[in-house]
Amino acid sequence: MSILIFADQAHGKIKKAALEAVQYGSKVAAQLGTTATALVLGPADNAELAALGNYGAAKVLHVADARLQEVESTVYTKIIAEAADKEGAAVIVFPHNFDGKAVAPRVAARLKAGLVAGAVSYPDTANGFVVKKTVFSGKAFANINITSDRKVISLTPNTFPAVAGSGTAAVETFAPAINDADFKVKVIRTETVSGDIPLTEAEIIVSGGRGLKGPENWGILEDLAKALGAATASSRPVADAGWRPHHEHVGQTGLTVRPNLYVAIGISGAIQHLAGVNGSKVIVVINKDPEAPFFKAADYGIVGDAFEVVPKLTAAVKEFKGR
């Protein structure tokens, strides 16, 4: 028996959410009295792979095939299932990011393994195999019992921050048979949003709503984000009005985020928006309306005009960072 963790990479670098998954899988392995094996698909150098030992992996299986640079769910599923069989994996862990969402359900169906998508706890094995996940878009949690022999868990990013220890992982080349014909979905090109921190991986997010009055006013928000090293986001009305791109829309029908710090500027805090952000560790609300519902969900609040408060806050952050 073992625990297998799918650790996704981009351009040879293991993603942050994947490091968290490796650490989580290693702890589950310790809990079940076994060891953790990380699986990396696509080119990555040996030092990057061996470093997964720092997060608890005892072994790293590496499929270096350059065709695996991008996620193709059919091919990835075949490889992960083969690795799971080879390792005798009882639990397969994925990061619940875009890659994990593309592949984990397929792997679960192939192995006929129960899936908990978006886990926020370690399994409780006192009475079955119960894992907590967010439901109702963050408004509640469900404790899900996986009743199948094999189990698939995808871990919500930023739930258990990865802390590097000092372990070593044995890197082993894994060479399953992959045919060109297996690649049914072909990536023509990739368009990245330049310079931005992916919202789902961001530790600090500065988000703006209609209170900013127009896209031309986003500069004050971007300055604060820059000072904090934060990603920028928006509420749904802002995205719908075309002030900001749709991929920045946070809320029930947009992205669900769980940063350490969420700063909401000029957002009233409709229930659908709160659903997307209430997993944040600390929420700061800046709004001129003291009755804005967002204050009820906030840890810290400033009742004031964003156009006055935000530049002052940016200056204060810069002064703090400059010390």
Add this chain to the structure above:
Amino acid sequence: MKILVCISKTPDTTAKIAFTDNNTKFNEAGVQFIINPYDEWYALVRALELKETVGADVHLITVGGADCDAIIRKALALGGDEAFRINADSADSYYIAAQIAAHAKEKQYDIIFTGKETIDYNGSGIGGMVAELLDLPYVSIAAKFELNGTVATINREIEGGEEICEVSLPVVVSCQKGMAEARIPNMRGIMAARTKPLAVVEPVAADTLTSVASFELPPAKAGVKLINPDDVAELVKLLHEEAKVI
């Protein structure tokens, strides 16, 4: 061209979330149910747009009891041609996917659309599972879907950007914002929906691999600490010393 759209019944986005029966059941009292927004706004409407531009039969499928009929009729009113309700109640995504796959295997669809996730269980698993059970290619979390003959060009979201992919039909696609513009049903559609076929089908045998042990609500916040707008340095200090997030 035959398109299957998977739809799910979910509580309205403004519904109060509460539980009954010792926190094992969602409290449906006073809750209005809707078509899961991702299923309706993006999966269904994109299918309807394709029906209008290239011609397609749009079938709808849902797994659930008779209480789903209202949302199915709404989907038919929006322009779906024919609906299938698999008469079973389950929260396990594998069981649901197995029902959809069994139906789809018989009907041989060119495209199967799902929403990227439901807003109640947030499972995001049905599309991938259906694809695997049918051995079909799968593109997850798509923001754009264009068809050129039997080849689809699809934009799928990745960390910090998009991938533009190409795939030959048949394909399973999970849909999100960007796919289509939301519509509302018109009176003609609502009238027509009354007589459109809605078949109630008994489920095939399938395993249930997970079950809900209990629900819980997040702990209440301690209450907001208000800071004087003239003393923002105090906020920075609190975020550093008390909250320890900067």
